[in-house]
Amino acid sequence: MKPWRYFLILLLLLACEERFNDPLNTRPTNLLVVEAVLTNELVPQKINLSFPYQQLNGAPTPATGAVVQVVENDAVIYSFYENILQPGEYISAPFRAVFGEEYKLxxxxxxxxxxxxxxxxxxxxxxxxxxxxxxNQFELVLYETGTISNYIDHTITSEDNSGCMPCLGRVIFYDLKSIDVNEIYKPGKKSFLFPAGSTIIRRKYSVSASYRTYLRSMLSETEWRGGIFDVDRANVATNLSTGATGFFAVSTVISDTTVVE
Amino acid sequence: MYGEKNNARLPTYHRLDVTAIFKLNRNNERKYQHELALSIFNLYGRKNPLFINFNKEAQAANNFKVPSDLINREYSISQFYLFRATPSVSYNFRWQ
Incomplete structure (x- = not known):
């Protein structure tokens, strides 16, 4: 190909990305954000309720004073109580959310x-x-496995903070078994490196069809946004009734722990 | 999530394009007319944002990446813009 044609193609594709310094003009909203993933582990289950962030790197406003319960098959009721140490977090007594049962939040x-x-x-x-x-450090190699949609949550703790307060890092790998053009051309991700001796706790979550729809739409607005081919901006899917966003999911979870040497 | 829908605007979009057209016909009675146009798109090089991202961290000047670590991250707002001052040349030919 002749050089001028390369130049023409370059001109067509030319775009620059730089910091945007204009302030965000935000107004408070009372849209309820629900983050709830019940699992099959016999542990106190947690549900987070909040209102949207007002600042880009801020914290969400906790939604306090709610009455929260989960009903299993219209028969068994599990009540959640607000954590006084962490407003907006609601905790139940230990129970399992098992495969084959329907749960209603x-x-x-x-x-x-x-x-x-x-x-x-x-x-x-x-x-x-x-x-x-x-x-001289380590980096996770993340790869797709199996045939069913899932995501794996990696909690990485160094020898210095074995109590995980705070953890060294947390990396989630989504494997939704979908072909999305905005995922294929998603923007580059920053590497996360950890030292020898780090402990990695992996938790693999199953993903139901509706949860997968939510995750795809959420990723399209977050991790997959800003590449070469973005989809139109849209509301993130939800299974919550009108006036709330987020998702109520029930997942089967398996986990393991590895010490990196 | 930052607030209600449609509560923010992109910065004002403006640019100046200039074009000089040189008629190449000396005789206007001919069966065809042709001309050469020299243009400059966005003469003063205004950076008009095409779209804005809220999901990336600044690695260095003008290098933005999505963070992998969900605990230690510091998002910054980045904008994409297309051409700044861009010259072009076109040739027009038409039958009378």
Whole structure:
């Protein structure tokens, strides 16, 4: 190809990205944000309720004073109580949310009621953890496995903070078994490196069909945004009734722990 | 999430394009007319944002990446813009 044609193609593709310094003009909103993932582990289940962030790197406003419960198959009721140490977090007594049962979330807050239902699907076994050495440190090698949608949450703790307050890092790998052009051309991700001796706790979550729809739309607005081919901006899917966003999910979880040496 | 829908605007969009057209016909009675146009798009090089991203960290000047670590991250707002001052040449030919 002749040089001028390369130049023409370059001109067509030319775009620059730089910092945007104009302030965000935001107004408070009372849109309820629900973050709820019940699992099959016999632990106190947690549900977070909040209102939207007002600043880019700020903290969400906790939604306090809610009445929260989960109903299993219209028969068994699990009540959630607000954590006094962490406003906006609601905790139950230990119970399992198991495969084959339907769970319904009910929230009453500020005179309004919100509902959502979900059921879990099975999860495939974890495959061996892979990591590679980069500049005398380590980096996770994330890869797709199996045939069912899932995501793996990696909590990484160094020897210095074994109590995980705070953890060294947290990396989530989504494997939604979908072909999305905005995922294929998603923007580059920053590497996360950790030292030898770090402990990695992996938790693999199963993803139901509706949860997968939510995750795809959420990723399209977050991790997959800013590449070459973006989809139109749109509301993130939800299974919550009108006036709330987020998702109420029930997942099957398996986990393992690895010490990196 | 930052607030209500449609509560923010992109900065004002403006640019100046200039074009000089040189008629190449000396005789206007001919069966065809042709001319050469020299243009400059966005003469003063205004950086008009095409779109704005809220999901990236600044690695260095004008190098933005999505963070992998969900605990230690510091988002910054970045904008994409297309051409600044861009010259072009076109040739027009038409039958009378």
């Amino acid at each position: 009910e929230i009453q807050i500020q005179g309004k009621e919100y509902y959502a239902t979900d059921s879990s699907v099975p999860v495939e076994p974890l495959t061996p953890l892979q990591y590679k050495m980069v500049n």
